[in-house]
Amino acid sequence: MATTGVVNGSDLLVYIDGNAIGYSTSCSISFTQDNPVVTSKDDDKWAKRLQGNRDVSISTDGYIALDADYNLEYLYELMEAQTGVTVRYSTNTSGDGYFQVAAVISSLNADAPDNEGATFSVEFESNGAPELIQLT
Numbered sequence: 001m002a003t004t005g006v007v008n009g010s011d012l013l014v015y016i017d018g019n020a021i022g023y024s025t026s027c028s029i030s031f032t033q034d035n036p037v038v039t040s041k042d043d044d045k046w047a048k049r050l051q052g053n054r055d056v057s058i059s060t061d062g063y064i065a066l067d068a069d070y071n072l073e074y075l076y077e078l079m080e081a082q083t084g085v086t087v088r089y090s091t092n093t094s095g096d097g098y099f100q101v102a103a104v105i106s107s108l109n110a111d112a113p114d115n116e117g118a119t120f121s122v123e124f125e126s127n128g129a130p131e132l133i134q135l136t
Contacts, residue, residue, distance in 0.1 A: 002095030002135065014060040014124075015088040021075070021122070022068035027060040029089045029099055031130075056101055056126040058089050064110060064118040072110060072120045079105040087124045101130040 003011070013020045014027045034052035039045075064072045078085060082104065090098030103124035112118040 001093075003091055003093050007091065011091040011093065012089065013092060014058055015090065016070060016078070016085045018086075018088070019070045020092070021060050021062060022071045023063040023065045024060050025062050025119070027058070027089065030057045030059075031055075032057075054129075056099070056130045057106070057123055058087050058099075058101070058103065059121065059123040061119060061121045064112075064120050072108075075105065075108055075120070075122050079108050084127055085124070095135050097132060097134040099130050100133055102127045 009026070012027055013024055015021070031054065033054045035049040036052050037047050038050050039047050062071070066073065068074075077083075084102055084104050086100060087103045088098050088100045090096060090100075101124075103126050105122060106125040107121075107123045109121045110118065111120075
């Protein structure tokens with residue numbers, strides 16, 4: 001049954017080719033649009049803009065687990081091979097809609113603080129328009 005009301009952030013995950021990235025602690029999706037300024041001397045110093053290119057990025061942070069199938073080592077191998085993937089930002093609840101996009105990894109970071117869990121962060125940038133998959 002589809003989620004109703006406010007979505008709990010713990011329910012949102014990032015999936016690569018249908019597989020959830022393991023040990024995730026947070027995730028986000030960001031939509032941006034370039035709006036180039038086309039102001040002329042005739043515009044009385046008020047900026048005018050064109051609607052430009054749009055982009056979407058999806059990122060997630062998590063704990064490094066060397067035994068996880070979809071974690072730091074897997075992400076590194078994708079980035080090293082420059083492999084394009086399908087990335088989904090969604091809940092794991094049947095009936096919920098989600099965003100999906102063809103993407104490539106633009107950044108991958110790892111952090112290992114003393115006496116704390118080692119963490120990673122990964123960002124995917126779109127390779128085309130995202131799809132909003134609406135389920136009923």
